[in-house]
Amino acid sequence: MRKKIVTMMMTAALTVAVAGCGSKGAATGSSDDHLARIKAAGKITIATEGVWAPFTYHDESTDELIGFDVEVAAAIAEKLGVEADFQEVAFDGGLTGVSTGTFDMMANGVDVTEERGKTYDFTDPYAYDHAVVVTLASNNNITSFADLNGLTTANSAGSTYEAMGIEYGATVKNVDTLGETMTLVQNGTVDATINANTSAQDYFNTTGTTDLKVAAVDKEVTKYAIPLSKGEDNDTLRAAINDAIKELREEGKLTEISNKYFGADITAE
Known part of the structure:
Protein backbone atom coordinates (compact mmCIF):
# COMPACT_ATOMS: atom_id res chain seq x y z
CA MET A 1 0.00 0.00 0.00
CA ARG A 2 2.81 2.38 0.92
CA LYS A 3 4.47 1.72 -2.45
CA LYS A 4 1.21 2.55 -4.24
CA ILE A 5 0.81 5.84 -2.34
CA VAL A 6 4.39 6.89 -3.08
CA THR A 7 3.88 6.07 -6.74
CA MET A 8 0.71 8.17 -6.85
CA MET A 9 2.51 11.08 -5.20
CA MET A 10 5.35 10.89 -7.72
CA THR A 11 2.86 10.81 -10.61
CA ALA A 12 1.05 13.87 -9.24
CA ALA A 13 4.33 15.76 -8.82
CA LEU A 14 5.36 14.93 -12.39
CA THR A 15 1.98 16.15 -13.68
CA VAL A 16 2.40 19.49 -11.89
CA ALA A 17 5.91 19.93 -13.26
CA VAL A 18 4.83 19.26 -16.84
CA ALA A 19 1.77 21.50 -16.53
CA GLY A 20 4.01 24.39 -15.56
CA CYS A 21 6.64 23.82 -18.23
CA GLY A 22 5.99 27.16 -19.92
CA SER A 23 7.07 29.15 -16.88
CA LYS A 24 10.36 29.54 -15.08
CA GLY A 25 11.90 26.57 -13.28
CA ALA A 26 11.96 28.41 -9.97
CA ALA A 27 8.17 28.70 -10.09
CA THR A 28 7.57 25.04 -10.97
CA GLY A 29 10.28 23.40 -8.92
CA SER A 30 11.50 21.69 -12.09
CA SER A 31 15.23 21.22 -12.69
CA ASP A 32 14.69 21.44 -16.46
CA ASP A 33 15.80 24.63 -18.17
CA HIS A 34 13.62 26.88 -20.33
CA LEU A 35 14.27 25.05 -23.61
CA ALA A 36 13.36 21.70 -22.04
CA ARG A 37 10.11 23.14 -20.70
CA ILE A 38 9.25 24.64 -24.10
CA LYS A 39 9.84 21.30 -25.80
CA ALA A 40 7.73 19.54 -23.18
CA ALA A 41 4.91 22.02 -23.79
CA GLY A 42 5.25 21.61 -27.55
CA LYS A 43 5.02 25.36 -28.16
CA ILE A 44 6.94 28.59 -27.72
CA THR A 45 5.01 31.71 -26.73
CA ILE A 46 6.04 34.71 -28.81
CA ALA A 47 5.14 38.31 -28.00
CA THR A 48 4.53 40.60 -30.98
CA GLU A 49 2.61 43.83 -31.63
CA GLY A 50 0.73 42.90 -34.79
CA VAL A 51 0.48 46.58 -35.76
CA TRP A 52 3.94 47.41 -37.16
CA ALA A 53 4.12 46.68 -40.88
CA PRO A 54 5.92 45.04 -42.52
CA PHE A 55 7.42 43.38 -39.44
CA THR A 56 4.25 42.26 -37.67
CA TYR A 57 0.73 43.15 -38.83
CA HIS A 58 -2.58 41.78 -40.12
CA ASP A 59 -3.53 40.99 -43.70
CA GLU A 60 -6.32 43.38 -44.64
CA SER A 61 -8.39 40.74 -46.43
CA THR A 62 -7.97 37.76 -44.08
CA ASP A 63 -6.97 39.45 -40.79
CA GLU A 64 -4.20 36.84 -40.55
CA LEU A 65 -1.16 37.82 -38.50
CA ILE A 66 1.71 38.16 -40.98
CA GLY A 67 5.00 39.99 -41.41
CA PHE A 68 8.75 39.57 -41.56
CA ASP A 69 9.18 38.93 -37.83
CA VAL A 70 6.15 36.65 -37.74
CA GLU A 71 7.56 34.40 -40.46
CA VAL A 72 11.08 34.43 -39.03
CA ALA A 73 9.80 33.52 -35.56
CA ALA A 74 7.59 30.76 -36.99
CA ALA A 75 10.59 29.35 -38.88
CA ILE A 76 12.66 29.40 -35.69
CA ALA A 77 9.90 27.58 -33.80
CA GLU A 78 9.83 24.95 -36.55
CA LYS A 79 13.59 24.47 -36.18
CA LEU A 80 13.07 23.97 -32.43
CA GLY A 81 10.41 21.38 -33.20
CA VAL A 82 7.57 23.26 -31.50
CA GLU A 83 4.50 25.30 -32.41
CA ALA A 84 4.72 29.11 -32.61
CA ASP A 85 2.13 30.59 -30.23
CA PHE A 86 1.89 34.32 -31.04
CA GLN A 87 0.48 36.67 -28.42
CA GLU A 88 -0.27 40.23 -29.55
CA VAL A 89 0.65 42.89 -27.03
CA ALA A 90 1.95 46.49 -26.89
CA PHE A 91 5.70 46.79 -27.43
CA ASP A 92 6.59 47.65 -23.83
CA GLY A 93 4.23 44.95 -22.56
CA GLY A 94 5.97 42.40 -24.74
CA LEU A 95 9.38 43.24 -23.33
CA THR A 96 8.07 43.22 -19.77
CA GLY A 97 6.38 39.88 -20.40
CA VAL A 98 9.64 38.35 -21.59
CA SER A 99 11.49 39.51 -18.48
CA THR A 100 8.76 38.17 -16.15
CA GLY A 101 8.32 34.85 -17.95
CA THR A 102 4.86 35.54 -19.37
CA PHE A 103 6.30 35.09 -22.87
CA ASP A 104 9.16 32.83 -23.92
CA MET A 105 10.52 35.33 -26.45
CA MET A 106 9.63 38.43 -28.46
CA ALA A 107 9.78 38.94 -32.24
CA ASN A 108 9.08 42.56 -33.07
CA GLY A 109 12.10 44.25 -34.59
CA VAL A 110 13.67 44.53 -31.14
CA ASP A 111 17.04 46.16 -31.58
CA VAL A 112 20.04 45.36 -29.43
CA THR A 113 21.08 48.19 -27.13
CA GLU A 114 23.48 48.46 -24.21
CA GLU A 115 20.63 49.44 -21.90
CA ARG A 116 18.46 46.48 -22.87
CA GLY A 117 21.47 44.22 -22.45
CA LYS A 118 21.23 44.86 -18.70
CA THR A 119 17.83 43.16 -18.59
CA TYR A 120 17.84 40.74 -21.53
CA ASP A 121 20.16 38.22 -23.12
CA PHE A 122 19.95 38.67 -26.90
CA THR A 123 20.33 36.07 -29.61
CA ASP A 124 22.51 36.71 -32.63
CA PRO A 125 21.05 39.38 -34.96
CA TYR A 126 18.83 38.17 -37.79
CA ALA A 127 18.33 41.52 -39.58
CA TYR A 128 19.84 45.00 -39.88
CA ASP A 129 18.33 48.45 -40.37
CA HIS A 130 18.76 52.17 -39.71
CA VAL A 221 23.32 50.16 -37.81
CA THR A 222 20.28 48.81 -35.98
CA LYS A 223 20.65 45.11 -35.17
CA TYR A 224 17.42 43.16 -34.72
CA ALA A 225 17.60 40.15 -32.40
CA ILE A 226 15.41 38.15 -30.05
CA PRO A 227 15.40 39.16 -26.37
CA LEU A 228 15.25 36.45 -23.72
CA SER A 229 15.03 36.90 -19.97
CA LYS A 230 18.50 37.13 -18.49
CA GLY A 231 20.08 34.12 -16.80
CA GLU A 232 21.51 30.64 -17.32
CA ASP A 233 17.99 29.18 -17.53
CA ASN A 234 17.97 30.47 -21.13
CA ASP A 235 21.50 29.45 -22.15
CA THR A 236 20.42 26.39 -24.14
CA LEU A 237 17.38 28.19 -25.60
CA ARG A 238 19.54 31.06 -26.82
CA ALA A 239 22.04 28.61 -28.33
CA ALA A 240 19.23 26.69 -30.06
CA ILE A 241 17.74 29.89 -31.50
CA ASN A 242 21.18 31.00 -32.67
CA ASP A 243 21.60 27.64 -34.43
CA ALA A 244 18.16 28.09 -36.03
CA ILE A 245 19.02 31.60 -37.25
CA LYS A 246 22.31 30.32 -38.68
CA GLU A 247 20.58 27.47 -40.51
CA LEU A 248 17.83 29.74 -41.86
CA ARG A 249 20.49 32.15 -43.14
CA GLU A 250 22.54 29.37 -44.76
CA GLU A 251 19.42 27.87 -46.35
CA GLY A 252 18.49 31.25 -47.82
CA LYS A 253 15.21 31.30 -45.89
CA LEU A 254 15.96 34.61 -44.13
CA THR A 255 16.74 36.24 -47.46
CA GLU A 256 13.56 34.80 -48.97
CA ILE A 257 11.38 36.19 -46.16
CA SER A 258 13.14 39.56 -46.29
CA ASN A 259 12.66 39.90 -50.05
CA LYS A 260 8.99 39.01 -49.63
CA TYR A 261 8.31 41.85 -47.20
CA PHE A 262 10.96 44.47 -48.05
CA GLY A 263 11.88 43.80 -51.64
CA ALA A 264 15.46 43.65 -50.44
CA ASP A 265 17.67 41.53 -48.21
CA ILE A 266 18.09 43.16 -44.79
CA THR A 267 19.39 39.98 -43.16
CA ALA A 268 23.06 40.56 -44.01
CA GLU A 269 25.01 43.37 -42.33
Whole structure:
Protein backbone atom coordinates (compact mmCIF):
# COMPACT_ATOMS: atom_id res chain seq x y z
CA MET A 1 0.00 0.00 0.00
CA ARG A 2 2.81 2.38 0.92
CA LYS A 3 4.47 1.72 -2.45
CA LYS A 4 1.21 2.55 -4.24
CA ILE A 5 0.81 5.84 -2.34
CA VAL A 6 4.39 6.89 -3.08
CA THR A 7 3.88 6.07 -6.74
CA MET A 8 0.71 8.17 -6.85
CA MET A 9 2.51 11.08 -5.20
CA MET A 10 5.35 10.89 -7.72
CA THR A 11 2.86 10.81 -10.61
CA ALA A 12 1.05 13.87 -9.24
CA ALA A 13 4.33 15.76 -8.82
CA LEU A 14 5.36 14.93 -12.39
CA THR A 15 1.98 16.15 -13.68
CA VAL A 16 2.40 19.49 -11.89
CA ALA A 17 5.91 19.93 -13.26
CA VAL A 18 4.83 19.26 -16.84
CA ALA A 19 1.77 21.50 -16.53
CA GLY A 20 4.01 24.39 -15.56
CA CYS A 21 6.64 23.82 -18.23
CA GLY A 22 5.99 27.16 -19.92
CA SER A 23 7.07 29.15 -16.88
CA LYS A 24 10.36 29.54 -15.08
CA GLY A 25 11.90 26.57 -13.28
CA ALA A 26 11.96 28.41 -9.97
CA ALA A 27 8.17 28.70 -10.09
CA THR A 28 7.57 25.04 -10.97
CA GLY A 29 10.28 23.40 -8.92
CA SER A 30 11.50 21.69 -12.09
CA SER A 31 15.23 21.22 -12.69
CA ASP A 32 14.69 21.44 -16.46
CA ASP A 33 15.80 24.63 -18.17
CA HIS A 34 13.62 26.88 -20.33
CA LEU A 35 14.27 25.05 -23.61
CA ALA A 36 13.36 21.70 -22.04
CA ARG A 37 10.11 23.14 -20.70
CA ILE A 38 9.25 24.64 -24.10
CA LYS A 39 9.84 21.30 -25.80
CA ALA A 40 7.73 19.54 -23.18
CA ALA A 41 4.91 22.02 -23.79
CA GLY A 42 5.25 21.61 -27.55
CA LYS A 43 5.02 25.36 -28.16
CA ILE A 44 6.94 28.59 -27.72
CA THR A 45 5.01 31.71 -26.73
CA ILE A 46 6.04 34.71 -28.81
CA ALA A 47 5.14 38.31 -28.00
CA THR A 48 4.53 40.60 -30.98
CA GLU A 49 2.61 43.83 -31.63
CA GLY A 50 0.73 42.90 -34.79
CA VAL A 51 0.48 46.58 -35.76
CA TRP A 52 3.94 47.41 -37.16
CA ALA A 53 4.12 46.68 -40.88
CA PRO A 54 5.92 45.04 -42.52
CA PHE A 55 7.42 43.38 -39.44
CA THR A 56 4.25 42.26 -37.67
CA TYR A 57 0.73 43.15 -38.83
CA HIS A 58 -2.58 41.78 -40.12
CA ASP A 59 -3.53 40.99 -43.70
CA GLU A 60 -6.32 43.38 -44.64
CA SER A 61 -8.39 40.74 -46.43
CA THR A 62 -7.97 37.76 -44.08
CA ASP A 63 -6.97 39.45 -40.79
CA GLU A 64 -4.20 36.84 -40.55
CA LEU A 65 -1.16 37.82 -38.50
CA ILE A 66 1.71 38.16 -40.98
CA GLY A 67 5.00 39.99 -41.41
CA PHE A 68 8.75 39.57 -41.56
CA ASP A 69 9.18 38.93 -37.83
CA VAL A 70 6.15 36.65 -37.74
CA GLU A 71 7.56 34.40 -40.46
CA VAL A 72 11.08 34.43 -39.03
CA ALA A 73 9.80 33.52 -35.56
CA ALA A 74 7.59 30.76 -36.99
CA ALA A 75 10.59 29.35 -38.88
CA ILE A 76 12.66 29.40 -35.69
CA ALA A 77 9.90 27.58 -33.80
CA GLU A 78 9.83 24.95 -36.55
CA LYS A 79 13.59 24.47 -36.18
CA LEU A 80 13.07 23.97 -32.43
CA GLY A 81 10.41 21.38 -33.20
CA VAL A 82 7.57 23.26 -31.50
CA GLU A 83 4.50 25.30 -32.41
CA ALA A 84 4.72 29.11 -32.61
CA ASP A 85 2.13 30.59 -30.23
CA PHE A 86 1.89 34.32 -31.04
CA GLN A 87 0.48 36.67 -28.42
CA GLU A 88 -0.27 40.23 -29.55
CA VAL A 89 0.65 42.89 -27.03
CA ALA A 90 1.95 46.49 -26.89
CA PHE A 91 5.70 46.79 -27.43
CA ASP A 92 6.59 47.65 -23.83
CA GLY A 93 4.23 44.95 -22.56
CA GLY A 94 5.97 42.40 -24.74
CA LEU A 95 9.38 43.24 -23.33
CA THR A 96 8.07 43.22 -19.77
CA GLY A 97 6.38 39.88 -20.40
CA VAL A 98 9.64 38.35 -21.59
CA SER A 99 11.49 39.51 -18.48
CA THR A 100 8.76 38.17 -16.15
CA GLY A 101 8.32 34.85 -17.95
CA THR A 102 4.86 35.54 -19.37
CA PHE A 103 6.30 35.09 -22.87
CA ASP A 104 9.16 32.83 -23.92
CA MET A 105 10.52 35.33 -26.45
CA MET A 106 9.63 38.43 -28.46
CA ALA A 107 9.78 38.94 -32.24
CA ASN A 108 9.08 42.56 -33.07
CA GLY A 109 12.10 44.25 -34.59
CA VAL A 110 13.67 44.53 -31.14
CA ASP A 111 17.04 46.16 -31.58
CA VAL A 112 20.04 45.36 -29.43
CA THR A 113 21.08 48.19 -27.13
CA GLU A 114 23.48 48.46 -24.21
CA GLU A 115 20.63 49.44 -21.90
CA ARG A 116 18.46 46.48 -22.87
CA GLY A 117 21.47 44.22 -22.45
CA LYS A 118 21.23 44.86 -18.70
CA THR A 119 17.83 43.16 -18.59
CA TYR A 120 17.84 40.74 -21.53
CA ASP A 121 20.16 38.22 -23.12
CA PHE A 122 19.95 38.67 -26.90
CA THR A 123 20.33 36.07 -29.61
CA ASP A 124 22.51 36.71 -32.63
CA PRO A 125 21.05 39.38 -34.96
CA TYR A 126 18.83 38.17 -37.79
CA ALA A 127 18.33 41.52 -39.58
CA TYR A 128 19.84 45.00 -39.88
CA ASP A 129 18.33 48.45 -40.37
CA HIS A 130 18.76 52.17 -39.71
CA ALA A 131 16.70 54.58 -37.63
CA VAL A 132 15.34 57.58 -39.52
CA VAL A 133 13.52 60.81 -38.82
CA VAL A 134 10.30 61.22 -40.81
CA THR A 135 8.80 64.70 -41.26
CA LEU A 136 6.40 66.48 -43.55
CA ALA A 137 7.86 66.74 -47.04
CA SER A 138 7.47 70.52 -46.76
CA ASN A 139 9.51 70.70 -43.53
CA ASN A 140 12.98 72.12 -44.19
CA ASN A 141 13.82 72.85 -40.56
CA ILE A 142 14.59 69.28 -39.51
CA THR A 143 17.61 67.80 -41.27
CA SER A 144 19.23 65.88 -38.38
CA PHE A 145 18.34 64.10 -35.16
CA ALA A 146 19.76 67.05 -33.23
CA ASP A 147 17.11 69.30 -34.78
CA LEU A 148 14.46 67.43 -32.76
CA ASN A 149 15.52 69.28 -29.61
CA GLY A 150 12.49 71.12 -28.20
CA LEU A 151 10.10 69.56 -30.72
CA THR A 152 7.53 66.74 -30.45
CA THR A 153 7.79 63.22 -31.85
CA ALA A 154 5.47 60.19 -31.82
CA ASN A 155 6.57 56.63 -31.02
CA SER A 156 5.64 53.39 -29.28
CA ALA A 157 6.18 53.37 -25.53
CA GLY A 158 9.32 51.49 -24.55
CA SER A 159 10.78 51.54 -28.05
CA THR A 160 14.33 52.52 -28.90
CA TYR A 161 12.85 55.27 -31.03
CA GLU A 162 11.10 56.76 -28.01
CA ALA A 163 14.42 56.67 -26.13
CA MET A 164 16.20 58.35 -29.06
CA GLY A 165 13.61 61.12 -29.17
CA ILE A 166 14.08 61.81 -25.47
CA GLU A 167 17.86 61.65 -25.86
CA TYR A 168 17.73 64.34 -28.54
CA GLY A 169 15.54 66.59 -26.41
CA ALA A 170 12.12 65.92 -27.94
CA THR A 171 8.83 65.49 -26.14
CA VAL A 172 7.54 62.06 -27.13
CA LYS A 173 3.85 61.31 -27.65
CA ASN A 174 3.19 57.58 -27.24
CA VAL A 175 1.02 55.82 -29.83
CA ASP A 176 0.22 52.19 -30.56
CA THR A 177 0.70 51.79 -34.31
CA LEU A 178 2.97 52.89 -37.12
CA GLY A 179 0.00 54.32 -38.99
CA GLU A 180 -0.87 56.53 -36.03
CA THR A 181 2.65 57.93 -35.86
CA MET A 182 2.58 58.84 -39.54
CA THR A 183 -0.89 60.36 -39.28
CA LEU A 184 0.20 62.56 -36.38
CA VAL A 185 3.09 63.85 -38.46
CA GLN A 186 0.86 64.42 -41.47
CA ASN A 187 -1.76 66.41 -39.55
CA GLY A 188 0.83 68.46 -37.69
CA THR A 189 0.07 67.11 -34.21
CA VAL A 190 3.76 66.20 -33.86
CA ASP A 191 6.81 67.48 -35.70
CA ALA A 192 8.33 64.12 -36.58
CA THR A 193 8.62 60.44 -35.83
CA ILE A 194 11.73 58.33 -35.41
CA ASN A 195 11.28 54.89 -36.89
CA ALA A 196 12.90 52.07 -38.82
CA ASN A 197 13.85 53.04 -42.36
CA THR A 198 12.36 49.77 -43.62
CA SER A 199 9.00 50.56 -42.01
CA ALA A 200 9.01 54.15 -43.24
CA GLN A 201 9.76 53.11 -46.83
CA ASP A 202 7.10 50.40 -46.67
CA TYR A 203 4.56 52.97 -45.44
CA PHE A 204 5.46 55.36 -48.26
CA ASN A 205 5.16 52.58 -50.83
CA THR A 206 1.93 51.02 -49.61
CA THR A 207 0.06 54.28 -48.98
CA GLY A 208 1.52 56.22 -51.91
CA THR A 209 1.82 59.30 -49.73
CA THR A 210 3.99 62.18 -50.93
CA ASP A 211 3.31 64.27 -47.84
CA LEU A 212 6.15 62.69 -45.86
CA LYS A 213 9.89 62.25 -46.28
CA VAL A 214 12.95 60.84 -44.53
CA ALA A 215 14.69 63.91 -43.18
CA ALA A 216 17.65 62.23 -41.47
CA VAL A 217 19.25 58.79 -41.27
CA ASP A 218 21.13 57.47 -38.24
CA LYS A 219 24.62 56.33 -39.25
CA GLU A 220 24.59 53.55 -36.64
CA VAL A 221 23.32 50.16 -37.81
CA THR A 222 20.28 48.81 -35.98
CA LYS A 223 20.65 45.11 -35.17
CA TYR A 224 17.42 43.16 -34.72
CA ALA A 225 17.60 40.15 -32.40
CA ILE A 226 15.41 38.15 -30.05
CA PRO A 227 15.40 39.16 -26.37
CA LEU A 228 15.25 36.45 -23.72
CA SER A 229 15.03 36.90 -19.97
CA LYS A 230 18.50 37.13 -18.49
CA GLY A 231 20.08 34.12 -16.80
CA GLU A 232 21.51 30.64 -17.32
CA ASP A 233 17.99 29.18 -17.53
CA ASN A 234 17.97 30.47 -21.13
CA ASP A 235 21.50 29.45 -22.15
CA THR A 236 20.42 26.39 -24.14
CA LEU A 237 17.38 28.19 -25.60
CA ARG A 238 19.54 31.06 -26.82
CA ALA A 239 22.04 28.61 -28.33
CA ALA A 240 19.23 26.69 -30.06
CA ILE A 241 17.74 29.89 -31.50
CA ASN A 242 21.18 31.00 -32.67
CA ASP A 243 21.60 27.64 -34.43
CA ALA A 244 18.16 28.09 -36.03
CA ILE A 245 19.02 31.60 -37.25
CA LYS A 246 22.31 30.32 -38.68
CA GLU A 247 20.58 27.47 -40.51
CA LEU A 248 17.83 29.74 -41.86
CA ARG A 249 20.49 32.15 -43.14
CA GLU A 250 22.54 29.37 -44.76
CA GLU A 251 19.42 27.87 -46.35
CA GLY A 252 18.49 31.25 -47.82
CA LYS A 253 15.21 31.30 -45.89
CA LEU A 254 15.96 34.61 -44.13
CA THR A 255 16.74 36.24 -47.46
CA GLU A 256 13.56 34.80 -48.97
CA ILE A 257 11.38 36.19 -46.16
CA SER A 258 13.14 39.56 -46.29
CA ASN A 259 12.66 39.90 -50.05
CA LYS A 260 8.99 39.01 -49.63
CA TYR A 261 8.31 41.85 -47.20
CA PHE A 262 10.96 44.47 -48.05
CA GLY A 263 11.88 43.80 -51.64
CA ALA A 264 15.46 43.65 -50.44
CA ASP A 265 17.67 41.53 -48.21
CA ILE A 266 18.09 43.16 -44.79
CA THR A 267 19.39 39.98 -43.16
CA ALA A 268 23.06 40.56 -44.01
CA GLU A 269 25.01 43.37 -42.33
